[in-house]
Amino acid sequence: xxxxxxxxxxxxxxxxxxxxxxxxxxxxxxxxxxxxxxxxxxxxxxxxxxxxxxxxxxxxxxxxxxxxxxxxxxxxxxxxxxxxxxxxxxxxxxxxxxxxxxxxxxxxxxxxxxxxxxxxxxxxxxxxxxxxxxxxxxxxxxxxxxxxxxxxxxxxxxxxxxxxxxxxxxxxxxxxxxxxxxxxxxxxxxxxxxxxxxxxxxxxxxxxxxxxxxxxxxxxxxxxxxxxxxxxxxxxxxxxxxxxxxxxxxxxxxxxxxxxxxxxxxxxxxxxxxxxxxxxxxxxxxxxxxxxxxxxxxxxxxxxxxxxxxxxxxxxxxxxxxxxxxxxxxxxxxxxxxxxxxxxxxxxxxxxxxxxxxxxxxxxxxxxxxxxxxxxxxxxxxxxxxxxxxxxxxxxxxxxxxxxxx
Numbered sequence: 001x002x003x004x005x006x007x008x009x010x011x012x013x014x015x016x017x018x019x020x021x022x023x024x025x026x027x028x029x030x031x032x033x034x035x036x037x038x039x040x041x042x043x044x045x046x047x048x049x050x051x052x053x054x055x056x057x058x059x060x061x062x063x064x065x066x067x068x069x070x071x072x073x074x075x076x077x078x079x080x081x082x083x084x085x086x087x088x089x090x091x092x093x094x095x096x097x098x099x100x101x102x103x104x105x106x107x108x109x110x111x112x113x114x115x116x117x118x119x120x121x122x123x124x125x126x127x128x129x130x131x132x133x134x135x136x137x138x139x140x141x142x143x144x145x146x147x148x149x150x151x152x153x154x155x156x157x158x159x160x161x162x163x164x165x166x167x168x169x170x171x172x173x174x175x176x177x178x179x180x181x182x183x184x185x186x187x188x189x190x191x192x193x194x195x196x197x198x199x200x201x202x203x204x205x206x207x208x209x210x211x212x213x214x215x216x217x218x219x220x221x222x223x224x225x226x227x228x229x230x231x232x233x234x235x236x237x238x239x240x241x242x243x244x245x246x247x248x249x250x251x252x253x254x255x256x257x258x259x260x261x262x263x264x265x266x267x268x269x270x271x272x273x274x275x276x277x278x279x280x281x282x283x284x285x286x287x288x289x290x291x292x293x294x295x296x297x298x299x300x301x302x303x304x305x306x307x308x309x310x311x312x313x314x315x316x317x318x319x320x321x322x323x324x325x326x327x328x329x330x331x332x333x334x335x336x337x338x339x340x341x342x343x344x345x346x347x348x349x350x351x352x353x354x355x356x357x358x359x360x361x362x363x364x365x366x367x368x369x370x371x372x373x374x375x376x377x378x379x380x381x382x383x384x385x386x387x388x389x390x391x392x393x394x395x396x397x398x399x400x401x402x403x404x405x406x
Contacts, residue, residue, distance in 0.1 A: 063395050124148050
């Protein structure tokens with residue numbers, strides 16, 4: 001597969017250094033960028049929860065979707081770009097180069113081996129050899145996002161094209177996501193753009209496997225499922241009021257998993273949408289948390305899922321991406337997005353957490369209160385988030401109804 005790749009541009013670190021030397025466009029402040037990131041993550045998760053069934057798990061990487069859409073914005077023009085940027089939380093007339101620069105800086109901060117966790121972010125672009133692609137589009141994706149670009153024959157060799165894309169997916173996620181496209185699907189496409197985000201973190205305080213016991217968790221008020229319940233006593237950041245929340249740091253304390261347990265007797269999904277997925281929640285929660293001696297019970301789980309995001313993004317105001325968009329900055333050939341989907345994997349156990357997501361975008365040609373000690377048992381649906389505290393990025397998040405080990 002590797003013989004298909006074009007030479008990569010400069011490394012992410014070099015991009016960061018270049019931005020420092022040349023300066024940054026003043027059209028996107030740091031505060032506006034972080035607000036938009038939070039707004040988009042909340043809107044995406046809120047809409048995904050609204051679409052979900054009563055006992056369905058929802059787990060996504062808002063960061064992965066955000067980066068994939070930012071790359072799409074490079075090729076969008078006129079109202080298509082404006083609606084896309086607005087849906088992402090930015091001003092419709094934003095200079096997208098300033099967005100790319102901010103994203104490059106964020107990638108330079110996030111990607112790599114850190115104390116206690118590692119984060120890998122890869123971007124790929126596979127283009128049918130017959131499809132006329134604008135050179136500036138690929139150049140900017142290579143420069144700002146380190147995207148690997150490959151020419152493929154989707155029409156005559158769809159099996160080879162699908163195999164190359166799936167090999168990339170497996171490599172980018174350490175074998176956790178091995179297939180994101182079939183030959184039948186590839187045969188009808190002009191281009192595939194994808195972001196892969198992979199996280200692995202070790203708990204600052206691991207759980208003792210000997211303390212893990214069979215137990216149950218309530219997917220709904222009347223439906224219980226068997227789980228392996230981890231247990232520990234630890235001093236950690238915790239909040240208890242109308243709901244419970246705990247911060248479980250990874251080694252080094254920079255990244256952490258948050259568990260938010262809705263109040264008993266409420267619709268947990270509706271409550272999460274109205275409370276957790278609102279602006280300022282994480283800042284306010286951090287200010288209200290304090291150290292307690294906590295007896296924690298929390299189920300280990302491993303899940304895989306695939307979610308098509310077309311309807312989700314349409315509900316967020318981005319419907320034009322799928323119906324007569326203006327992608328003239330991408331190609332002179334009329335083009336639209338056929339599908340945007342995300343494949344995810346997550347595993348949480350006694351040692352830590354591992355999560356992976358691939359957001360793939362298919363393009364087709366157009367024929368036109370304070371306590372000192374506490375107990376928290378996570379035995380009903382709950383919200384979970386993996387967050388980078390330095391950048392504020394919500395790496396992965398979701399609502400878990402059935403913490404099964406698949």
